[in-house]
Amino acid sequence: MCLCYVGQAQDCNQELRGQIIDLHDNSPLEGAAVRIDFGDAVTYSDSKGLFVLESLCVTNFTITITHPNCKTHEKAVRLPGPELHTFYMEHHITALNEVVLEEQRNTGLAKATPEVQLDSEDLESYSGLTLADALDQAAGVSVLRTGNVIAKPVIHGMFGSRVAMVNNGMRVRDQEWGADHAPTIDLNDVAAIDVVKGASALRYGGDTPGGVLFFKQERYVPADTLHGKVISGINTNGRGGNLTAQVTKGFSKGTYFKTVGTLKHRGDVQAPDYVLSNTGWREMAFSLTAGRNTYTKGWEAKYSFFDTTIGILRGAHIGNVGDLYRALISPIPLRIAPFTYTISPPKQQAENHSIQLFYFKRFAEKTKLELRYNLQRNQREEFDIRRGENRGKASIDMQLTTHDFNAHLAWKPQSALSSTAGIQLQLQDNFSNPKTGVKRLIPDYFSYGIGSYGSVTYRPNNLFTADIGMRLDWNQMDARKYYYKRDWVARGYDLVYPNFIRRTLNTEILTRPKFDFLTLSFTTGIQANFSEALTLQFNLNHSERPPNPAELFSDGLHHSLATIEYGNLSLDSESSNKLLAGITYQNKRVTLNLTPHFARIKNFIQLQPSGLKQTVRGAFPVWSYIAINADFFGLDVDWKWTITPQINFHQQHSWIAAQQNANGTPLINIPPYTAVQNISYQPKRLKALEFKLSVRYTATQYNYPNNNFTKTFLEDGIYIDRLIDLSTPPEDYTLFDAEVKFKWLLKEGKYLQLHLSGSNLLDTTYRNYLNRLRFYADEMGRNVQLNLKYQF
Amino acid sequence: MMKFSIYPTFCLIILSLTFVFQSCQKDDPEHIHEHELITRVTLEVTPSGGSTNSFTWNEGDNNLNVNLNSDTNYEVKVFFYNASDPSDIENITEEIREEADEHLVFYDFTTSANLQVNSSSNDITDSNQIPIGLTTTWTTSTSESFNAKLYLIHMPDNKTANSRSSIGGGTDVEIDLAITVN
Numbered sequence: 001m002c003l004c005y006v007g008q009a010q011d012c013n014q015e016l017r018g019q020i021i022d023l024h025d026n027s028p029l030e031g032a033a034v035r036i037d038f039g040d041a042v043t044y045s046d047s048k049g050l051f052v053l054e055s056l057c058v059t060n061f062t063i064t065i066t067h068p069n070c071k072t073h074e075k076a077v078r079l080p081g082p083e084l085h086t087f088y089m090e091h092h093i094t095a096l097n098e099v100v101l102e103e104q105r106n107t108g109l110a111k112a113t114p115e116v117q118l119d120s121e122d123l124e125s126y127s128g129l130t131l132a133d134a135l136d137q138a139a140g141v142s143v144l145r146t147g148n149v150i151a152k153p154v155i156h157g158m159f160g161s162r163v164a165m166v167n168n169g170m171r172v173r174d175q176e177w178g179a180d181h182a183p184t185i186d187l188n189d190v191a192a193i194d195v196v197k198g199a200s201a202l203r204y205g206g207d208t209p210g211g212v213l214f215f216k217q218e219r220y221v222p223a224d225t226l227h228g229k230v231i232s233g234i235n236t237n238g239r240g241g242n243l244t245a246q247v248t249k250g251f252s253k254g255t256y257f258k259t260v261g262t263l264k265h266r267g268d269v270q271a272p273d274y275v276l277s278n279t280g281w282r283e284m285a286f287s288l289t290a291g292r293n294t295y296t297k298g299w300e301a302k303y304s305f306f307d308t309t310i311g312i313l314r315g316a317h318i319g320n321v322g323d324l325y326r327a328l329i330s331p332i333p334l335r336i337a338p339f340t341y342t343i344s345p346p347k348q349q350a351e352n353h354s355i356q357l358f359y360f361k362r363f364a365e366k367t368k369l370e371l372r373y374n375l376q377r378n379q380r381e382e383f384d385i386r387r388g389e390n391r392g393k394a395s396i397d398m399q400l401t402t403h404d405f406n407a408h409l410a411w412k413p414q415s416a417l418s419s420t421a422g423i424q425l426q427l428q429d430n431f432s433n434p435k436t437g438v439k440r441l442i443p444d445y446f447s448y449g450i451g452s453y454g455s456v457t458y459r460p461n462n463l464f465t466a467d468i469g470m471r472l473d474w475n476q477m478d479a480r481k482y483y484y485k486r487d488w489v490a491r492g493y494d495l496v497y498p499n500f501i502r503r504t505l506n507t508e509i510l511t512r513p514k515f516d517f518l519t520l521s522f523t524t525g526i527q528a529n530f531s532e533a534l535t536l537q538f539n540l541n542h543s544e545r546p547p548n549p550a551e552l553f554s555d556g557l558h559h560s561l562a563t564i565e566y567g568n569l570s571l572d573s574e575s576s577n578k579l580l581a582g583i584t585y586q587n588k589r590v591t592l593n594l595t596p597h598f599a600r601i602k603n604f605i606q607l608q609p610s611g612l613k614q615t616v617r618g619a620f621p622v623w624s625y626i627a628i629n630a631d632f633f634g635l636d637v638d639w640k641w642t643i644t645p646q647i648n649f650h651q652q653h654s655w656i657a658a659q660q661n662a663n664g665t666p667l668i669n670i671p672p673y674t675a676v677q678n679i680s681y682q683p684k685r686l687k688a689l690e691f692k693l694s695v696r697y698t699a700t701q702y703n704y705p706n707n708n709f710t711k712t713f714l715e716d717g718i719y720i721d722r723l724i725d726l727s728t729p730p731e732d733y734t735l736f737d738a739e740v741k742f743k744w745l746l747k748e749g750k751y752l753q754l755h756l757s758g759s760n761l762l763d764t765t766y767r768n769y770l771n772r773l774r775f776y777a778d779e780m781g782r783n784v785q786l787n788l789k790y791q792f
Numbered sequence: 793m794m795k796f797s798i799y800p801t802f803c804l805i806i807l808s809l810t811f812v813f814q815s816c817q818k819d820d821p822e823h824i825h826e827h828e829l830i831t832r833v834t835l836e837v838t839p840s841g842g843s844t845n846s847f848t849w850n851e852g853d854n855n856l857n858v859n860l861n862s863d864t865n866y867e868v869k870v871f872f873y874n875a876s877d878p879s880d881i882e883n884i885t886e887e888i889r890e891e892a893d894e895h896l897v898f899y900d901f902t903t904s905a906n907l908q909v910n911s912s913s914n915d916i917t918d919s920n921q922i923p924i925g926l927t928t929t930w931t932t933s934t935s936e937s938f939n940a941k942l943y944l945i946h947m948p949d950n951k952t953a954n955s956r957s958s959i960g961g962g963t964d965v966e967i968d969l970a971i972t973v974n
Contacts, residue, residue, distance in 0.1 A: 319946065319962035326957055334949075334960060385962070387894075387946070388887040390828055434822040444821045480821050502820065506877055510820060616830045616851060618966040714941050716955060717903030 014056035016077060018085040020049045020065060022219075029089055030121075031749045031791065032067040044745055046687075047121040052645075065089065067749060083588070116140065116195040116638070123187060125739070125757065127787060128233040128242030128264055131187045135213070138195045140595060140636035140654050142671035145771040146180040148269055148780055149281045149310045150348065153183075154770070155197055156597055157632050157656045157670045158210030161548045166204050167215040167354075168302060170374040173402035173428065174352055175442075177548035179772065184306045184352035184378060186285030188231070188244040189260040191218040197595065197636075198523075198541050198580045202453045203408060203422060206471040206521025207545035209576035209599055220293050222254040229791045233755075237783035238280070239339070240266025254298065258289040267341035268311075271778035272763045274336050278314040280343040283307070291358070300358040307351045311343040316776040317385055320617035321711055324562040324775075325724055333777045345383040345392075353377045366412040374404040396441050397433035402426065420469075421454040430549065441556045442549050443481035450474050455523075465527040475517045475546050481553055482508045493569060513552070517573050519544035527582075537582035547571040551605045551625045561726070561772065564613055566624045574627070576601040588642075595636040603627040606667065609707050621709060630667060632658040646684055651677040657703055665705050672701035672729065672769055678737075688744065694737040701729040701769045730774060733766035735759070755787040825877060830884055832873040833942065833967055837930075840865045850875065855970040856942070860907075862973050866930040867912060870897055872944065872965065885926065888944070892918040896948045897925030899969075900941040900956055906933045907973060922951045932973045940969040 020029045028049025033042050036053065045051045053063075059079040065087055066072045073089055116138045126134035132143040132151030144159050145151045155163050165172040165183055167190075174184045194214040201212045228247035234240070246260040264283040268275050284307045291300030315333030318324050327334055357373045378401075381394040408422035426449035432440040455469030485507055488494055493511075503510040525539035547568075554567040578599040585592045610624040634656030641649040653675045658667040678694035707727050712719055739757035746752065763782040767774045831851040835858060838844045849856035860866065874882040888895045899909050908931040915923035941956070942965065949960030 317962065319964055320966055322956065322966060323963050326960075385947070387828060387891060432821070434824045437824060437827050439824055439826055440821075482821075482823060505823060506879065508823070510823070614852065614854065616833070616965050616967070617963055713956075714900050714902065714939075715957070717901065717905075719902070719939070 014059055014079045016053040016056060016063075016079060016081075016085065017083065018045075018051055018053075018063075018087055020045045020051070020067075020087050020089060022049075022089055029067060031751070032065050032089065033749055035064045035066075036061050042745075044749065044751075047119060052687075063087075116197075118193040118195075120191050123190060123193065124231060124787070124789060125755065127188055127231045127244055128235060128240065128785060129187075131183055131185055134187055135193070135195075137676075138193075140197055141195055142654070142674070142770060144179060144669060145768065145773075147310070147313055147316075147771070147773050148276070148279055149308075150180050150182045150312075152176075152179070152181070153213060154669075154671060155195065155211035155213075156599070156634060157658050157667070161545060162208055163210040164201070164204055164208040164212040165215065166201070166212055168217050168356055169358065169372055170356060170404055170406070171204050172215075173376050173400065173404070174350070174378040175380055175398065175400050177550040180348075181350070181380065182308075182310075184308070184350055185215055186260065186262050186283075186287070186304070186306055188246070188262045189217075189285060189287050189304065190215045192216045197597065198539055198578050200469070200523045200525065200539055200541055202455060202469045202471040202521060202523060203406070203420070205424075205451070206453070206473060206519065206543050209541075209543045209545070209578050209601065217289075218248065218258070220248070220250060220256040220258075220291060222252055222293055223250055224252045225250040227792060229789060231787055231789045233785055233787035235266060235783055235785050237780055238266035238269040239341075240264065240281075253292075254294040255292045256290070258287075260287045261285070265341070268339050269780045269783075270339075272765045272781035273778065274332055275339050276313055276777055276780070277333070277335055277337045278311040278344055278347070280311045280341055282309045282343070295362070297361045298359070300356070302354075302356040302358075304354045304356075305352070308349070309343055310348045310350075312346040312348065313773050313777055314344075314346070316773045317346045318562055321562050321620060321724065322618065322713060325711070325713065325722055327776055328725065345385050347383045349379075349381045349383075349394075351379045368410050370406075370408040370410075372404075372406045372408070374402075376400075376402045376404075378402075390437055394433075394436050395438045397436050398442055399431045399433070401429045401431075403428075416458055416460045418457045418459070419455065422452070424451040424453075425449070426451075439482070439556065441554065443479045443553050445477060445479035445549060445553075447478065447549075448476045463529045466525070468522070468524045470522045471520070473517075473519045473521075473544075475519070477513070477515045477517075477546070477549070477552065479513050479549070479553060480510065481513060481555075482510055483555075484508055487555075491566075491569075497569065513569055515546075515552075515569075517546035519546060519573055533585055533587055535582070535584040535586075537580075537584075539580045539582075541578050541580075543576050543578070545574045545576075547573070547605055547625075554625065557620070562620060564620050564622045565607060566610075566622060568625045571605055571625065571627055572603050574601060574603045574605055576604075590639065590641050592639040593637070595638075597632070597634055597636075599632040600661075601630045601632070604630040606630075609709070619711070628660045629662060630658060631661050632656065646682050648680045649677070650680075651675070659703070666703035668705050668707070669770060670701065670703065672732075673699040688742055690741045692739045692741075696735045696737065698733055698735075698768070700732045704729055704769075726775065729769040730767035733764060735764055735766075736761045750790075750792045753787075753789040753791070755789065756785070757787075758782065758784045825880070827874065827882060828884075829874045829876050830872045830944075830965055832875040832881075833965065834871045834873065835942075836869040836871065838867045838869075840867075849967055855939075855968045858969055858971045860930070860932050860971065860973045862932050862935050864932050866932070867914065867927060868930050869927050870925075870942070888924075889916050889926065892916050892924050893920075894947050895924055895964075896943075896945045896951050896959065896961070897928075898943040898945060898956065898959060899925070899928070900943065902938050902940065904936075905938045905940070905971075906936055907931065907938075907971065908933075918951070920951075924951075935973050937970070937972040940971055942967045942969055 020032045022029045030047045032045045034051050035042050043051050062076050064074050123134055130149055135141050135153045136143045142154045143151045144154050152159055161177050167185055175181050197211040226249050230245045232243045242264040244262040248258040250256040262285040267280045269279050287304035289302040292298055315335045355375045360370045362368050379399045382396040384395040405425045410420045412418045428447040430445045451473040453471035457467040459465045500511040500513050501509055502512050521543045523541035527537045529535045552567045554565045557564050576599055580597045583594040605625055605627050607623040608626050611622045612619045613622050637653040639651055655673045658670045675697045678692055680692040682690050704727055708723055708725050710721050710723055712721050737759045742754045744752045760782050765778050768779055833849045835847045836844050847858045872884040874884055910929045911923040912927045912929045915927040917923050944965035945961040946964045947961045953959045
């Protein structure tokens with residue numbers, strides 16, 4: 001008896017480590033149930049597709065893997081085998097898999113490009129926060145903010161029109177040119193985000209030297225399934241709550257339906273020492289998708305709606321340079337009121353409707369045609385503090401309508417070659433509502449675009465890939481704008497553009513500026529796997545970007561910066577050459593990724609101080625858009641270390657410098673050096689539990705342009721000169737975050753998850769160089785968030 | 793097979809082109825007359841028993857020049873106008889009067905000035921009975937010339953304070969006055 005026990009104990013030391021991969025695209029498959037052909041022990045794969053079966057007493061058995069989206073998979077296993085067994089899950093139509101794998105090389109996106117991914121688990125942690133908060137986690141991505149909620153991604157120091165956002169296969173057109181316009185995308189309606197650095201995704205445009213963010217949808221497989229999730233959470237800072245639900249219904253014949261809804265609401269957030277008054281936020285989003293996927297053809301229709309109301313810090317609304325100076329020297333915001341959920345002016349409202357239609361068809365074995373159409377209507381209103389009858393009326397009310405059409409063909413002339421070609425048509429109509437009673441910041445315009453592109457990828461084997469692509473675009477900007485006669489003359493437009501004048505009024509003229517831009521972009525890259533451990537990538541791309549409407553036409557006062565911003569009609573296309581490398585070293589325990597990058601940009605368009613303007617509120621600094629030549633260089637480092645199977649370490653560094661190459665003057669708003677490290681622990685006995693601790697360090701930005709100026713004030717009866725310091729970046733800071741997750745596995749891949757997380761745990765007081773309201777207030781203090789998720 | 797896929801392409805192109813042609817017939821954008829602008833500030837200065845003198849600042853001017861006589865009491869009224877359309881000059885002072893609670897006119901003089909500014913019993917007061925500075929009494933003594941500031945302040949924090957920084961609020965008007973007392 002005793003001997004027998006010992007014998008069994010020895011035998012029961014066997015362990016099976018496995019990873020479940022989705023054959024569709026080689027991505028890890030989460031939530032698959034793994035059973036052995038005897039006993040009733042079940043284990044589930046984690047977000048990396050990994051699972052472990054421990055204390056096995058036999059060495060020869062069959063395992064069964066089930067997943068709601070896939071056909072059940074059975075496989076015989078013999079132990080001891082490899083360190084890690086890989087299992088591929090098959091979808092219902094076996095033939096689909098082969099083609100899908102081919103398609104991965106056929107997306108028109110150069111594969112030899114460094115990229116970073118945020119998966120659904122990363123995104124769910126930010127379910128109740130902003131999109132930019134989630135993006136901030138990716139190496140090489142930073143965030144340019146205007147307050148706490150209005151935030152946009154910065155890739156390698158570039159943002160706005162220099163970064164494309166592609167949602168479900170189409171470019172997002174939501175007035176992305178504005179530094180204070182946040183993307184109108186529901187974070188909860190995205191399955192994963194791929195960050196591609198550099199302009200290699202020619203299918204989506206050749207005008208974004210910064211990079212492309214791909215917001216990807218879940219893949220729909222032809223299977224009878226009903227699955228989805230509900231996430232609900234609360235936040236301490238801002239006393240907010242969030243709720244999101246999504247349901248997908250699939251049928252074995254390939255038809256599917258999906259719906260997603262999200263609500264977020266919070267009041268004024270709190271800095272460590274005071275309330276940040278009027279920083280409340282409300283967001284509402286909804287989408288409905290219907291489609292049919294079969295081997296030979298498929299279609300999809302999606303409608304999505306997004307609506308947000310964002311309060312702007314009350315203390316940042318100022319009248320003139322004197323008010324700005326008083327705010328700058330005050331250590332706390334000039335207006336602090338008790339906490340409230342009410343959002344008053346100044347505030348921003350944005351609403352986005354989108355209809356996407358998609359159709360694909362396969363012809364011969366290896367040719368596929370895709371047609372996509374997207375209608376987007378984006379409306380933005382900004383409310384200032386106004387007087388009299390205009391109280392409560394928006395000061396800016398712009399409606400941008402964009403029609404996009406893309407026809408894309410992918411085929412394989414030989415087994416090692418794959419090619420794509422396509423055309424893109426675009427029409428954009430901007431309408432600035434005159435009922436605001438305020439001069440339009442951006443004029444009414446039409447813009448038309450026609451683009452065509454082609455790419456070839458050569459992949460003789462799994463060790464080597466080379467690709468090359470080219471794109472040609474024609475764009476026309478046809479605007480109608482009122483200029484004050486004196487401004488028209490002062491800027492010399494009367495001499496250069498007399499033919500633009502349509503009508504002359506008392507003090508103003510109506511003009512019709514019309515410009516054509518022809519731009520050429522190309523990209524080429526190679527990827528070589530020298531061994532299982534080492535992969536090298538090089539990517540060179542040339543991109544050209546026509547000036548955006550803000551750069552051409554801006555005309556107005558910026559209330560939070562007390563500057564007058566002027567566009568410039570004489571701007572030419574910006575032309576950038578960027579060289580990127582990706583070095584990846586991987587062994588059993590360590591993954592190291594280095595991405596050095598260099599970009600030389602001709603006609604880089606930026607705002608620069610250009611004098612003072614005397615107004616009824618005193619003199620204001622004027623900033624105008626001008627073109628300079630600039631160099632960007634930097635390095636992203638990302639490494640992961642599996643210290644023990646239970647303990648993982650992850651560290652990211654980003655460093656970038658950018659300067660004008662004529663005089664070495666640093667560019668403004670370039671992210672300072674950051675280092676993010678986190679360590680996670682999953683107890684061996686209780687894998688459902690996971691702890692994570694993060695430390696985020698942001699350095700002081702020492703490379704910044706000096707745009708300070710002096711102004712004379714009358715103080716206590718004496719005229720005195722004061723320096724207006726809008727340049728000096730804030731001090732460096734370190735923030736501590738922690739989170740704990742607990743997962744209760746239920747039947748059939750369903751589970752319940754509790755996620756408790758805290759950010760800025762030490763309630764550190766700091767200011768962020770990349771926040772345009774940093775002159776007025778400290779950043780948010782500690783926030784504790786509790787999310788409950790039910791996956792079914 | 794080809795037939796089938798060309799059809800939707802064709803439809804979509806036609807659809808897109810329809811939008812192009814439809815939208816192109818848009819009219820010229822409506823001209824916006826900005827009602828909130830203040831482009832003219834006028835001081836109406838009346839010596840006790842004398843006739844009224846006006847001094848005006850128009851947008852683009854550096855200073856508002858004011859000439860006064862020594863040893864005189866003046867009633868000074870300030871008016872704000874939107875004169876951006878010369879054929880339709882709007883008096884913004886009306887709105888300020890109606891929203892007395894949210895506004896304050898403040899004169900800031902150098903310490904060297906001997907001229908005294910006091911509130912006037914003819915002034916408009918807000919709901920707390922604080923005069924808002926649209927009408928003030930100026931008392932000159934010796935001959936002098938000095939610079940001063942005229943402010944119109946929106947949503948001031950403290951209306952009874954006597955420096956621009958302690959009044960707080962947002963600045964709607966800030967003009968340099970060049971005052972000469974003969």
